[in-house]
Amino acid sequence: MSALYLSLHTLAAVFWIGGIFFAYMVMRPVSAQLEPPARLRMWVSIYTRFFPWVWIFIAVLILSGYLDMLARFGQNTPLYLIAMQVVGWLMILIFAWLYFVLFARLRRAVAAENWSEGGAVMNPIRRVMAVNLGLGVLISVVGVAGPFFG
Numbered sequence: 547m548s549a550l551y552l553s554l555h556t557l558a559a560v561f562w563i564g565g566i567f568f569a570y571m572v573m574r575p576v577s578a579q580l581e582p583p584a585r586l587r588m589w590v591s592i593y594t595r596f597f598p599w600v601w602i603f604i605a606v607l608i609l610s611g612y613l614d615m616l617a618r619f620g621q622n623t624p625l626y627l628i629a630m631q632v633v634g635w636l637m638i639l640i641f642a643w644l645y646f647v648l649f650a651r652l653r654r655a656v657a658a659e660n661w662s663e664g665g666a667v668m669n670p671i672r673r674v675m676a677v678n679l680g681l682g683v684l685i686s687v688v689g690v691a692g693p694f695f696g
């Protein structure tokens with residue numbers, strides 16, 4: 547069963563972190579060439595399609611992570627899996643803030659065609675994406691290298 551849990555866990559992590567990488571490192575610099583109305587509308591469309599997937603990835607990560615942890619480690623949680631949970635929940639909380647607060651503000655601004663407010667809210671969104679990309683790299687290293695150190 548652990549093979550299934552770990553496969554699902556890895557796929558969800560790859561898709562989530564890979565999606566942030568693509569948005570932050572590729573889409574963001576390219577989108578800077580567009581005028582604010584087109585750029586902000588495009589980001590709303592991109593997030594509207596990507597974020598429901600992220601909720602699915604989060605559900606899969608939590609479920610597969612805890613099921614595998616219980617099955618293989620029981621009550622003896624190794625240190626790297628405590629780190630995994632701390633960083634994992636931090637990423638989830640940050641995403642929840644991005645989704646419920648910042649993305650909601652961006653959607654409202656774009657619906658009202660308030661481009662200055664829309665442009666302003668993209669600044670914290672950018673920072674949040676950068677932070678979650680960094681945490682995504684960290685958690686991947688913890689997950690892969692952790693078992694070698696215990």
Ligand code: HEM
Pocket residue numbers: 552553555556559562563607608610611612614615627630631633634635637682685686687688689690693
């Ligand atoms: C918050 C609850 C989480 C729990 C309980 C959990 C649990 C686990 C467990 C048990 C492993 C296997 C470690 C081993 O083989 O010894 C693992 C590995 C891993 N986890 Fe998590 N995890 C959680 C969240 C996350 C999140 C949010 C991400 C990424 C966004 C993530 C990414 C990874 C990666 C990349 C690995 C290494 C590859 C793999 O074995 O699947 N985990 N995690």
